[in-house]
Amino acid sequence: MAAAGSSPSIVEYFGGEDGYRCGYCKNESGNLSHGMWAHSMTVQDYQDLIDRGWRRSGKYVYKPIMNQTCCPQYTIRCQALHFQTSKSHKKVLKKMLKFISKGDVSKVVSGEEPMDSHIEDVVSCDFAYKSESHVSQSELTPLSVDHAERVENEDKETGETKEVDQQTVESGSLQICADRDMPVAGEPSHSAKTVHAPPKPGKGADLSKPPCRKAKDIRKERKLQKLLQNQMRTLEGSQLQAGDQACLLQNSKSKANQPKTIEDFIFDTLPDDARHKLEVRLVPVSFEDPQFKSSFNQSATLFAKYQMAIHKDTPSDCGENEFTRFLCDSPLEAENAPNGPECGYGSFHQQYWLDGKIIAVGVIDILPYCVSSVYLYYDPDYSFLSLGVYSALREIAFTRQLHEKAPDLCFYYMGFYIHSCPKMRYKGEGEESEEILQYVLEGLAALCILH
Numbered sequence: 446m447a448a449a450g451s452s453p454s455i456v457e458y459f460g461g462e463d464g465y466r467c468g469y470c471k472n473e474s475g476n477l478s479h480g481m482w483a484h485s486m487t488v489q490d491y492q493d494l495i496d497r498g499w500r501r502s503g504k505y506v507y508k509p510i511m512n513q514t515c516c517p518q519y520t521i522r523c524q525a526l527h528f529q530t531s532k533s534h535k536k537v538l539k540k541m542l543k544f545i546s547k548g549d550v551s552k553v554v555s556g557e558e559p560m561d562s563h564i565e566d567v568v569s570c571d572f573a574y575k576s577e578s579h580v581s582q583s584e585l586t587p588l589s590v591d592h593a594e595r596v597e598n599e600d601k602e603t604g605e606t607k608e609v610d611q612q613t614v615e616s617g618s619l620q621i622c623a624d625r626d627m628p629v630a631g632e633p634s635h636s637a638k639t640v641h642a643p644p645k646p647g648k649g650a651d652l653s654k655p656p657c658r659k660a661k662d663i664r665k666e667r668k669l670q671k672l673l674q675n676q677m678r679t680l681e682g683s684q685l686q687a688g689d690q691a692c693l694l695q696n697s698k699s700k701a702n703q704p705k706t707i708e709d710f711i712f713d714t715l716p717d718d719a720r721h722k723l724e725v726r727l728v729p730v731s732f733e734d735p736q737f738k739s740s741f742n743q744s745a746t747l748f749a750k751y752q753m754a755i756h757k758d759t760p761s762d763c764g765e766n767e768f769t770r771f772l773c774d775s776p777l778e779a780e781n782a783p784n785g786p787e788c789g790y791g792s793f794h795q796q797y798w799l800d801g802k803i804i805a806v807g808v809i810d811i812l813p814y815c816v817s818s819v820y821l822y823y824d825p826d827y828s829f830l831s832l833g834v835y836s837a838l839r840e841i842a843f844t845r846q847l848h849e850k851a852p853d854l855c856f857y858y859m860g861f862y863i864h865s866c867p868k869m870r871y872k873g874e875g876e877e878s879e880e881i882l883q884y885v886l887e888g889l890a891a892l893c894i895l896h
Contacts, residue, residue, distance in 0.1 A: 452778060455484040456506070467515050469866040475515030480507040483776035488790040491777060492812040495520070495858060501810075501819070504776045509861075518861035522815075525844035525857045530707055534838060537831045538710035541723075548720035550829055707842040723799050725839065730775050730792040730808075740796065741773075743803050748772065751822040772808050772820055786811065786847040786854065792819075795843070797836065805832045807840060815856035816844045 458481045464474035483506050491501070498520055499508040509518045530538070543549040728737045745768045752763035775792035782790065790811050797805040805823035809816055818840060823832040837859065844857045 452485060452487070454486040454490045454776075456486065457482040457484065469516045469863055472515045477510045477514045478507045479510065480505060482506075485778055486776040488777055488780055488810075488812050491810070492814055495812075495815075495817060500861065501776070503770050503772070503774045506776070516863050516865045518863050521859040521862050523841065523857040523859060524855065525816075525841050526848065526855050528707075528841050528857075529704065530710075530838070534707075534834065535705065535710070537834045538707065538838065541830055541835055542710060542713060542715075544830060545721045545723050546715050546719045707838050708845075711839060711842060721800055723797065726796045726798060727788055728794045728796055729779065729788075730773055730794055731779070737794065740803065744768075744794065744796070744806055747803055747806065747824060748822050751825060754825040772822075775810075777810060782813075782851075784851060785813070786851045788847075795836070795840070797823075797832070799827070805836055807836045809840060811847065812854075813851075814853050815858050816840060816847065816854070817858040818860055 458479075460479065465476040465478075466473050467476040483501070483504050486506075491499075491506075494506065494508075497508070498511075499506055500518075500520075501507075509516075511517045540549075726736065728734060728740065730737060732738055732741075745765050748768045749758075749760065749763040752758040753760065772794075777791050779789055779791035788811065790813065792808070792810050795807040795809055796803050797807075803824075804827050805821065807821050808819040810819060811817075818837070821833055821836055823836075841857050844854065847854050
């Protein structure tokens with residue numbers, strides 16, 4: 446229902462009896478969905494619809510018939526307030542920081558899938574894939590000191606030279622030099638010697654030296670020491686009791702051990718001599734807005750460049766009319782609620798300006814309970830920055846920012862997940878499966894609650 450004081454939603458229902466051509470599997474009549482043309486729609490009505498599996502493309506609003514359509518489409522919903530960056534997310538954020546501050550350009554991974562939209566690359570996560578070990582307990586038992594010394598003495602007595610075949614070195618495998626008699630499986634052999642190449646084989650840990658430490662642990666300790674020194678300086682040289690020192694140490698440890706958030710990366714202080722300047726502007730989708738109107742031509746040109754390079758569209762498929770119909774025409778009525786965000790509700794373009802030009806645009810809808818990602822297009826010349834992942838992380842941080850003013854707004858919708866689509870199928874395999882499954886289940890849980 447329309448909110449009090451706002452215009453009612455006006456839609457024209459099309460039904461879902463006839464099949465349409467599927468843009469994913471290219472089936473000419475396999476796409477079955479309910480659809481309607483929304484002449485105008487309140488943000489609350491559209492919020493209720495996407496919570497029930499609907500999505501919009503321009504002014505066309507549709508819902509796949511899941512048990513009949515060729516490519517079932519599952520809503521992906523992320524709880525932005527509980528989102529934690531993974532290792533791969535941090536790499537993308539650090540890569541952008543290095544590029545802005547120093548101009549570093551990372552190499553693009555060959556064979557990487559083009560980012561169709563956020564659904565193509567956003568929820569990548571580094572869940573550790575643990576399988577059952579096939580190594581027996583006896584193989585894991587460390588060598589005794591006597592056995593290590595015996596092997597060392599045998600090496601000295603035989604004086605045997607260990608040579609490693611060059612092909613074996615390049616493949617990183619192991620070279621086995623054995624006597625004529627092959628050792629029996631499961632029994633230790635003194636005649637067979639295993640050479641790891643590279644690096645050269647060692648003879649065990651040197652007990653006279655301190656154990657090796659990870660560089661990450663060393664960095665943490667240095668950071669902890671700096672935090673402790675800074676806090677001690679604030680006390681202006683006053684003498685500390687043992688209890689005060691322990692308290693300071695504990696506080697420093699807690700700060701040092703806290704994982705970095707998205708905000709820590711995107712709002713990090715840049716050096717004065719930074720090579721580039723990145724600015725993110727939120728522009729309402731309205732030709733009455735001066736910023737949207739002045740940047741329309743540049744944005745439309747970028748859209749055409751993206752579509753032709755990534756999706757192999759022809760120029761006639763991505764002209765200004767197609768751009769306007771697809772990403773500028775929106776049925777959502779702009780609304781400013783007293784307890785809503787300062788920017789209000791409605792459709793927006795989140796423009797990424799690098800050194801005075803647009804390199805990416807994220808099309809989003811700001812609704813009473815969520816930020817819904819509609820589409821993303823970017824300059825293919827900057828694909829090395831993983832702009833699909835980066836913009837999605839920025840939108841999650843933006844959702845958190847809006848939540849501070851609008852407490853009900855706490856979800857981030859990333860469109861549909863389509864398992865039968867080859868470009869998306871990799872998300873359901875290996876390390877990515879746990880997180881994509883989690884977000885799909887959240888979307889399904891929302892549907893179950895509403896029904």
